Amino acid sequence: MEELDFNRATTYQEWLSIANQLDIKEDRISWRKQDESDIFHSQLLREHINIMREYRSGKEGLKLIDVVQESLSRHSWELNSPELYTQAHSGTKYIISEYFQEIEDSIHFICDNDFVGITDNDKLKIFQEGNRIHGNTALMLSGGASFGIYHLGVVKALHEQNLLPRIIAGSSMGAIVAAAACSKTDEELTAFFADPKSIHRVAIKVREPNEIVTAGSVMDPSQLIEHIEGNIGNFTFKEAFEKTGRTLNISVSATRKRQRPRVLNHFSTPNLLIEHSALASCAIPGIFPPVSLLQKNKGGEVVPYMESETWIDGSVHLDVPMQRIIRLHNVSRSIVSQANPHVIPFVKEQAQQGLFPFMQELISSSLQVPLLKFMDLGVYLSEKMPWLSVIDKARSMIEQEYRGDINIYYPMTLESVSKIVSNPTQEEFEDYIRKGELATWPKIAFIRDQMHLNRVLESCIEKLQIKMSGV
Numbered sequence: 001m002e003e004l005d006f007n008r009a010t011t012y013q014e015w016l017s018i019a020n021q022l023d024i025k026e027d028r029i030s031w032r033k034q035d036e037s038d039i040f041h042s043q044l045l046r047e048h049i050n051i052m053r054e055y056r057s058g059k060e061g062l063k064l065i066d067v068v069q070e071s072l073s074r075h076s077w078e079l080n081s082p083e084l085y086t087q088a089h090s091g092t093k094y095i096i097s098e099y100f101q102e103i104e105d106s107i108h109f110i111c112d113n114d115f116v117g118i119t120d121n122d123k124l125k126i127f128q129e130g131n132r133i134h135g136n137t138a139l140m141l142s143g144g145a146s147f148g149i150y151h152l153g154v155v156k157a158l159h160e161q162n163l164l165p166r167i168i169a170g171s172s173m174g175a176i177v178a179a180a181a182c183s184k185t186d187e188e189l190t191a192f193f194a195d196p197k198s199i200h201r202v203a204i205k206v207r208e209p210n211e212i213v214t215a216g217s218v219m220d221p222s223q224l225i226e227h228i229e230g231n232i233g234n235f236t237f238k239e240a241f242e243k244t245g246r247t248l249n250i251s252v253s254a255t256r257k258r259q260r261p262r263v264l265n266h267f268s269t270p271n272l273l274i275e276h277s278a279l280a281s282c283a284i285p286g287i288f289p290p291v292s293l294l295q296k297n298k299g300g301e302v303v304p305y306m307e308s309e310t311w312i313d314g315s316v317h318l319d320v321p322m323q324r325i326i327r328l329h330n331v332s333r334s335i336v337s338q339a340n341p342h343v344i345p346f347v348k349e350q351a352q353q354g355l356f357p358f359m360q361e362l363i364s365s366s367l368q369v370p371l372l373k374f375m376d377l378g379v380y381l382s383e384k385m386p387w388l389s390v391i392d393k394a395r396s397m398i399e400q401e402y403r404g405d406i407n408i409y410y411p412m413t414l415e416s417v418s419k420i421v422s423n424p425t426q427e428e429f430e431d432y433i434r435k436g437e438l439a440t441w442p443k444i445a446f447i448r449d450q451m452h453l454n455r456v457l458e459s460c461i462e463k464l465q466i467k468m469s470g471v
Contacts, residue, residue, distance in 0.1 A: 004021055004022050004025070006438065009438070012160065012437075012444060016090060016441075019090040022089050028088040029088070032091065032092070033093075035093070035095045037093065039083055040096075041074075042093075044075075045095060045096075048099070051067050052068065052102050052103070052106045055067065055106075056105065059113070062117060062118060065118070068103065068106050075099065076453070079096055080405060080450060082446065084096065085443075085446040092446070092449065096449065097449075100452045103456070107457065108460065110123060111127070111464065120464050121468065123464055124461060124465065124468070130453075131454060131457040134332065134453050134454060134457070135330050135333065136166075136330055136454065137165045137331065137332070137333045137334070137450060137451050138167040138325050138326075138331045138333075138334050139155075139167070139168045139334075139335045139337070140320050140321070140322070140334055140336045141168070141173075141174030141178050142171060142320060142337065142338045144173055144339030144340045144341065144410065144420075145172070145420045145421050146173070146421060147341065147420060147432070148172065148173025148177065148339050149424065149432035150339050150410045150435050151170075151173070151177040151337050151339065152177055152199075153433040153435060154437075154440045155180075155181050155189075156433060157440035157444070158440065159186070159190070160193075161448070163447050165335065165451070167246075168247070169248075169320075169321060169325050170250055170281070171250070171251040171321075172281050172282050172284070172313050173282065174339070175251065175282065176203075176228055178248055178249070179250065179278050182244055182246040183233055183243065183244065183248075183274065197426060200230030200231050201227075201424060201429045202226075202227060202423045203228075203423065204422065205219065205220040205222075206218060206219060215289060216286075216289060217286060218286065218287050218288075219287050221279060221288050224279060224288065225279050228278050232274060232275055232278070234275065235274050235275075236271050236273055236274065236295070236296055237264065237272055238266045238271060240274060247266065248265060248266070249263050249264065249325060249328075250265070250281050252264060252312070253313060254310075254311060254312075255309070255312055259309060263321050263324045263328070271297070276291060276292075276293055276294045277293060279291050280312065281311075283312040283313050284313045288313075290311060290312050292310055293305040320336055320338075320403075322334060333406070335408065337410075337436070337440075338403075338408070338410065339409075341420060405450075406446055406447060406450070408439050408443055410435065411435055
């Protein structure tokens with residue numbers, strides 16, 4: 001009998017087949033079949049499923065609307081725990097899958113049928129409000145130098161399952177991948193991933209020794225901008241959004257201390273050129289020089305943006321700009337693809353239960369506060385001693401939150417660390433992408449369920465808008 005090994009899978013369907021076989025072999029199916037759970041109100045969930053079926057069968061539209069609204073507000077937050085997706089390889093409890101299907105059927109039933117006392121405009125408002133309350137999903141891609149190529153595999157896996165969020169944020173290498181995803185239509189993305197040999201992969205060129213001292217940086221930015229333009233093209237944030245409907249967010253940090261780090265997107269900086277924004281987000285101090293951002297003016301000419309300011313690597317201060325993305329885009333769920341080698345060893349998928357993990361967390365928190373206060377002194381002194389500015393950057397890296405609701409981590413090894421700042425061979429490049437896919441596939445069931453209701457509500461909103469417009 002062939003060994004059940006996830007590494008043998010070349011597609012998500014092959015991976016899922018192995019997952020199902022392992023669940024049967026390891027008797028995890030019995031857990032999926034049981035309704036009972038300490039994490040969510042399983043009895044009430046079952047009652048709501050049965051009531052929705054009863055009202056659909058009896059064509060009682062107004063009652064169905066009430067129970068759908070109550071069910072969404074009651075169960076949405078109960079069913080977003082990672083614990084519900086770690087007990088079995090192939091998915092969560094069957095009752096949860098049954099619930100999401102019943103909600104979908106009920107929403108479509110309300111959308112597609114006429115009921116006395118409710119108009120299409122009433123339905124549209126109900127669905128729009130429900131979608132707003134449910135919130136959006138954002139994909140956030142960290143920095144990670146060459147390891148960040150792994151984000152391509154994450155994007156590829158999500159795109160192939162029609163689960164790529166429309167809101168994507170990136171820092172450093174993650175900014176390049178995010179920009180590539182947000183500047184390509186679905187058809188272009190499919191073609192992009194179908195031929196990995198056509199993807200521009202040479203991003204790094206070391207300067208000659210005599211140039212390093214003069215330029216103040218080790219790497220030649222002209223090679224990096226060639227790499228960025230080869231994979232993205234020439235777009236402003238607004239142009240990319242109008243082309244694809246995806247919202248690109250790129251983190252950059254200011255070189256001047258009084259200037260706050262920024263999240264660039266088509267809302268805040270619509271006319272900025274994406275390629276120079278991604279270049280700035282990759283400008284690790286000492287490795288690449290700071291970057292002046294460029295924008296298009298009303299006449300379409302390329303001109304400087306904030307001419308006196310220069311910008312550097314976004315992952316220094318905003319590797320995962322969680323709070324800003326939540327506020328800007330009404331985000332309720334975040335998917336974080338993390339490839340930063342200084343972060344991965346210290347983050348966990350979720351909080352662990354028990355006395356020992358609690359004491360670890362308590363000690364860590366107790367040490368972090370005085371450490372940050374001590375570093376504040378270094379930040380203050382750096383006003384007079386600029387060489388201490390490294391403390392400000394270190395403080396920002398310690399203070400940041402690097403986790404999301406769903407986390408996908410690069411499988412870092414000691415052997416791989418030596419290749420963090422290098423141009424990969426074609427074989428290594430495709431291996432990075434494959435590692436991203438393999439790390440994403442176990443999360444597909446969780447991501448699909450978390451995005452399910454948005455997809456259903458948005459589909460019905462679009463259908464009603466078309467119907468009401470008479471098109």
